[in-house]
Amino acid sequence: MKLLDRMLRGRVDRLVAESLAEQLEKEQLDALYRYRVHSDRARLQIHPTAVVNNALFNTGGGTITVGEYAFFGHFVAVLAGGHDMEKFGRERQLAIPRTGHDIVIEDGVWLASHVLVLGPCTIGEHAVVAGGSLVRHDVEPYTVVAGRPATVVRRLTPPQGAVRRPPARPASGAPPT
Known part of the structure; x- marks a missing residue:
């Protein structure tokens, strides 16, 4: 029996x-393969070839663009939103800048698991952001960054014939990472 x-x-x-x-x-x-959007979904543009898994996108303070063949590990957060820290209590909860925090993730970028991206910034084409990193400034194309905050650990050699170009737009006044 x-x-x-x-x-x-x-x-x-x-x-x-x-x-x-x-x-x-x-x-x-399957939650491991679905992303979430906080705020206005129309401010998020993801190329159909990108793989974003279970990322969180906050579009409260700007637009977020994800380019061709970009891909994310798990539990990535891309935050184009924030609050005014000079305010207090309920006023701080409601003081959300609605513009100026745009994030551009260019073609071929790899954001490994547990990466946090804070806008405004541009992550240049084919850059790699190591797991657990915090991106607060622009990342140059073909660059590997790691850490909290993310700093350059290596430069990648573009494939033959590729043109290494600066990020699409300087998102912040800070120097690229």
Whole structure:
């Protein structure tokens, strides 16, 4: 009887797991592969070839653009929003600048897991941001940055024929990272 119970339980477990997987796929409910948007979804532009997994995008203080073939690890936060720290109490909760914190993540950028990006900034094409890093300023194309705050650890050699160009727009007055 124990053998029959184990066989039956194994079969039921497989059927339940398969059914659940089908339902998750059908309804796109797998949280590890869905991103969330806080504030105005129209201020977020993600190229169809980008892979963003379960990122959080806050568009409260600006626009966020994600380029072709950019990809994110898990638990990445891209925040173009903030609050006025000179205010206090309820006033601070409501004092949200609505512009000036735009974020551009250019083509081919890799943001590893647990990266935090604070706008305004531009992350140049094919740059790599190491896991757990905090990006507060522009990152030059073909650059690897790491740390809190992110600093340059290496420069990448662009493929033959690629033109190394500066970030699309200087987002902040601070020097590139």
